[in-house]
Amino acid sequence: MSVVDIIIEALSWIFILSGAGFVVVGAFGILRLPGFWLRLHAASVSESAGVILLVIGMCLQAGATLITVKLIIIGVFLFITGPTSTHAIANAALVTGLRPVEGKGLVGVEPEPLISDEGDNG
Secondary structure: OOHHHHHHHHHHHHHHHHHHHHHHHHHHHHHHOOOHHHHHHHHHHHHHHHHHHHHHHHHHHHOOOHHHHHHHHHHHHHHHHHHHHHHHHHHHHHHOOOOOOOOOOOOOOOOOOOOOOOOOOO
16 A cells, blocks of 8 residues: 555545534534524534535545546535525525524614505606
């Protein structure tokens, strides 16, 4: 085993263990954090970071093969669909009336309407 192979092996395990660490921390966040919005944030951030690191580590393990191409395609798919699904869930929760809790001293201000109610057209 050459020095380059040892470095690639070490890097791949660093990426795999780091990705697994992100996923485990995200799982604890989902279990321990109070409220829907904090849990959704923990799941989203840890899933995106974990997937990227895991796929990089597995690509380094696989080498320059067809498996690496398949892993990259799977990684791109997960990287696109993860934030998209999180956004869809958050939007659905917001539309149904579930609002984040305001911090102490903060006042939630509704956005101003795009069209004025005064009847002015000009």
